[in-house]
Amino acid sequence: MDKFIRVFRWISILEAISFLVLLLIAMPLKYMFNSPEMVSTVGMAHGVLFVLYVMGAYWMYEKLNWSLKTLVIVIICSILPFGPFYADKKYLPNNK
Structure with a gap:
């Protein structure tokens, strides 16, 4: 069971980071500097991680x-x- 919680925890962390990169780096690059390439790459990774998270x-x-x-x-x-x-800290068992 601990292995599966650890896997979900990693998916959760990666999903959160990909969302933040998409919002704070890729989207500004697209709209402020007319460089949409990163949105498609990070967006696809985030989409896959989102589905895995759910x-x-x-x-x-x-x-x-x-x-x-x-x-x-x-x-x-x-x-x-x-x-x-937040969900990780609040709802997943502590791994200590």
Whole structure:
């Protein structure tokens, strides 16, 4: 079980970082400097990570016996900047 939590944690971290890179670096490059290349690359990576995050959240819902409310909160966190970091700290078991 710890292995799967660790994998979900890494997906969560990568999803959050890709979203922040998309918002704070790629989008300004596209709209302020007319350089859209990074948006397509980072956007694709973020899209894949987002799907993996939602699938992983559902898997955690089943394995950790989360309530439906917790699942919804964790999924909403995926669309908020820094949200996955919050979900990690609040809803995943501590690995210590």
